[in-house]
Amino acid sequence: MKIIHTADLHLGQLMYQDYTREDEHDHFFNQLTTWCRTHQPDALLVSGDIFDIQQPGAHAKRFFNDHFVALHNEFPQMAIVITAGNHDSASRIHADNSVWKMGNVTLVGLPPLADTSSLPDGWQEDFIVSLPQGFIIALPFMTGSRQQTIQSILDYVAQRNSQQKPVVLMGHLAVTGMDSTGHGFEVGNIQTIDTDLLGHGFDYMALGHIHRPQTIGYNDEHLPQSTYPSGIIRYSGSPLHVSCDEEYPHSVSLVQIPHHLGPVTVTRLHIDQLRHFYELPPDGIAADAATALDSVKRFAQQHSTGYFRLTLDGSQPFPADFNQQIYQLIEPYNGQIRFNPKSIWTNLPDTSSDDMHTVFEVAELQQMTDPMEFIRQTQSHYPELDIDQLAQAFGEVENELRRLSEKDNTHNHED
Ligand SMILES: [Mn+2]
Known part of the structure; x- marks a missing residue:
């Protein structure tokens, strides 16, 4: 056989x-x-x-x-x-x-x-x-x-x-x-x-x-x-x-x-793969947004298609709209240059003893009517906090719940 x-x-x-x-x-x-x-x-x-x-x-x-x-x-x-x-x-x-x-x-x-x-x-x-x-x-x-x-x-x-x-x-x-x-x-x-x-x-x-x-x-x-x-x-x-x-x-x-x-x-x-995965920048870690963007630009020019993931220096400040800047940069490539928004952060400051509670005063929070404002401000304090990553994590939880409920249904069916 x-x-x-x-x-x-x-x-x-x-x-x-x-x-x-x-x-x-x-x-x-x-x-x-x-x-x-x-x-x-x-x-x-x-x-x-x-x-x-x-x-x-x-x-x-x-x-x-x-x-x-x-x-x-x-x-x-x-x-x-x-x-x-x-x-x-x-x-x-x-x-x-x-x-x-x-x-x-x-x-x-x-x-x-x-x-x-x-x-x-x-x-x-x-x-x-x-x-x-x-x-x-x-x-x-x-x-x-x-x-x-x-x-x-x-x-x-x-x-x-x-x-x-x-x-x-x-x-x-x-x-x-x-x-x-x-x-x-x-x-x-x-x-x-x-x-x-x-x-x-x-x-x-x-x-x-x-x-x-x-x-x-x-x-x-x-x-x-x-x-x-x-x-x-x-x-x-x-x-x-x-x-x-x-x-x-x-x-x-x-x-x-x-x-x-x-x-x-x-x-x-x-199996020959149509599209490959790449780590950027090719020489290691991007210390700032400009370096990261530059490596993406060069990658897009060199490759007809591919997925890329960035490694970023978490001890440096990155702009809150960093991911948006990347998406803008790759937009002309018609979806052939593909961005994994889950960047790898290295050299993250130790936040265990950090004064996280003083990021916002209570009064400041109470005046904040726009939830996006809260997210933006939080993100500027914590560059490692990735909104896309949060959204994806919630998506995964949701999928898993759906899968479990489906499994329950199957189980009931068997009984
Ligand atoms: Mn499986």
């Missing part, structure tokens, strides 16, 4: 709340299509986080429809299996399954129940894509470990696998021992699941969630190709990089398994 494994597309993602990545995703799908043409896989697996948000906009949905229909039209024999990640709405992904089935595309949104005792015999079928070349068990994002449920599906497949065909298990989760470089706090708070709890009997586990490509327990990403004993667990990684902190190369995995328990060969197909 030959498969192409990818994950974490995050279609519809807006960088810094402002910049669409549709052309970057398009560039990726062109490469993916070429690889399907060259390697003729039996299946294309996408292990969760199809969309960036639970209710993607019309553009993102249309992108999904157009691109997967195009893949199916060119490769009608290739099974496409897509599962929901934690960024996706499980029920929305699930709702479209019957339509996509007509095009050899399987969508699995809702996970199996934690307690399957009340289900009719053969419930496992809903999660199994049976191909002439092998079995694919398509599991979406699930909360908690569902060891018995997973093992039950693996056992169900094992009973039907008299011909010893390869078995591939899909999942979207963080496993113990992974390398989550680039994820920052987002993944730090996520519980990891011990690989022993993922069941036994699969040859290859096709994971999504962590953006760095890696085979758990191996340190071999620099190799173009590796061959492993059966039973490996691998993150394909995301197609697009999302920050300067993801400096590692991104790839999709071409996986070849001759038969069940046979060796597993992974070939890393490297």
